[in-house]
Amino acid sequence: MNGRDWQIGRILGIPIKVHVSWFLIFGFVTWSLATGYLPESIPGLSVPRYWMMGGVASLLLFGSVLLHELGHSFVALRYRIPIRQITLFIFGGIAQMHREPPGPRAEFLIAIGGPIVSFALGGLLLGLVSVAQARSGLVALGFLLGAINLQLGLFNLIPGFPLDGGRVLRAGLWAWSGDFDRATRQASIAGQGFGAALVSLGMVLLLGAATGTMPEPLAANGGWIILIGVFLFVAARASRRQAAIRSALARVAVGDLMVRDVATVSPDLSVDEAVAQHFLRHGYEGFPVAEDGRVIGMVTIHDVQSLPQALWKWRRVRDIMEPWSPAMGTAPDAPALKALEQMLREGQGRLAVVQDGRLVGLITRSGVNRFLQLRGGRRRSSAEF
Numbered sequence: 516m517n518g519r520d521w522q523i524g525r526i527l528g529i530p531i532k533v534h535v536s537w538f539l540i541f542g543f544v545t546w547s548l549a550t551g552y553l554p555e556s557i558p559g560l561s562v563p564r565y566w567m568m569g570g571v572a573s574l575l576l577f578g579s580v581l582l583h584e585l586g587h588s589f590v591a592l593r594y595r596i597p598i599r600q601i602t603l604f605i606f607g608g609i610a611q612m613h614r615e616p617p618g619p620r621a622e623f624l625i626a627i628g629g630p631i632v633s634f635a636l637g638g639l640l641l642g643l644v645s646v647a648q649a650r651s652g653l654v655a656l657g658f659l660l661g662a663i664n665l666q667l668g669l670f671n672l673i674p675g676f677p678l679d680g681g682r683v684l685r686a687g688l689w690a691w692s693g694d695f696d697r698a699t700r701q702a703s704i705a706g707q708g709f710g711a712a713l714v715s716l717g718m719v720l721l722l723g724a725a726t727g728t729m730p731e732p733l734a735a736n737g738g739w740i741i742l743i744g745v746f747l748f749v750a751a752r753a754s755r756r757q758a759a760i761r762s763a764l765a766r767v768a769v770g771d772l773m774v775r776d777v778a779t780v781s782p783d784l785s786v787d788e789a790v791a792q793h794f795l796r797h798g799y800e801g802f803p804v805a806e807d808g809r810v811i812g813m814v815t816i817h818d819v820q821s822l823p824q825a826l827w828k829w830r831r832v833r834d835i836m837e838p839w840s841p842a843m844g845t846a847p848d849a850p851a852l853k854a855l856e857q858m859l860r861e862g863q864g865r866l867a868v869v870q871d872g873r874l875v876g877l878i879t880r881s882g883v884n885r886f887l888q889l890r891g892g893r894r895r896s897s898a899e900f
């Protein structure tokens with residue numbers, strides 16, 4: 516998630532974070548409960564009392580969203596997929612998994628884990644409310660929470676990726692075709708369709724409220740539905756592009772994308788000489804360091820920058836390079852997708868391509884991006900996912 520977020524605790528070992536946009540929706544929900552729902556359903560209380568109850572109710576609402584995300588996380592953890600974090604934000608919550616589910620069955624179970632929690636909570640609360648005798652603040656709150664949990668479960672089952680229902684759809688398509696990236700593309704197209712449909716529905720409500728053919732309070736709902744529709748559409752489009760990139764890169768080998776005539780740097784060169792003869796002359800951001808035909812490390816502009824310029828004459832490349840580790844290299848017959856994932860994971864811009872212990876090429880993130888631009892015919896495709 517972009518922007519600021521704060522960690523508020525850990526549950527099941529997962530960091531729970533609140534994004535800055537969450538405060539907006541918290542304020543909005545508290546306000547609309549304190550000035551609308553609560554005075555209507557329990558008349559006769561003081562204004563501060565309504566605001567306090569509104570605040571408690573919206574905290575409980577977001578507790579419901581958190582439990583929904585924990586439902587997904589619980590199933591994911593059973594499949595040994597670590598959860599990076601759960602973030603609450605303006606449109607609900609996100610549980611970020613460290614990797615994709617291993618198969619369609621796992622995908623399906625992780626996807627329905629959230630809605631099942633919401634339906635169970637909703638059913639339980641509405642059940643309790645229906646047997647309650649008195650019409651108290653607690654009952655009004657229980658009814659509200661129960662109804663919202665049911666809505667949360669239902670809304671998330673809309674079959675458009677990346678909503679839960681879209682994940683269920685992807686699981687089905689994946690099981691059917693055996694092609695994960697293709698299933699993602701198809702489920703994302705459904706997500707774009709439902710996003711567009713929500714935007715249209717929201718516009719109809721807004722128009723209806725504006726022209727007086729529909730009740731006024733629907734206008735706020737209309738605006739909200741448009742926002743959610745836009746969010747779904749944009750998220751689905753991003754997933755679709757990402758899947759297209761993944762399938763394009765899964766089909767080419769590192770050997771097809773690598774630079775073959777690699778300039779290597781000798782470890783005994785002074786940093787000064789390396790800058791003049793390599794960094795300035797070739798314009799690359801990093802070079803493999805080779806000795807007797809073997810790669811012994813990698814030296815990047817970043818390594819040079821960390822050394823004060825006064826020392827460039829007196830230090831050798833060997834002193835500032837990153838010593839060789841398997842994470843710096845790949846093989847020419849490896850899929851380009853694997854190499855890109857490795858670069859992103861390790862935070863590296865390039866990998867040495869090694870065959871039988873010999874350096875045969877260099878694959879870079881910018882090289883992969885260039886391939887995507889040429890192959891995809893798109894101007895703005897990027898491998899920075």
Ligand SMILES: [Zn+2]
Pocket residue numbers: 583584587629630671679
């Ligand atoms: Zn969910």
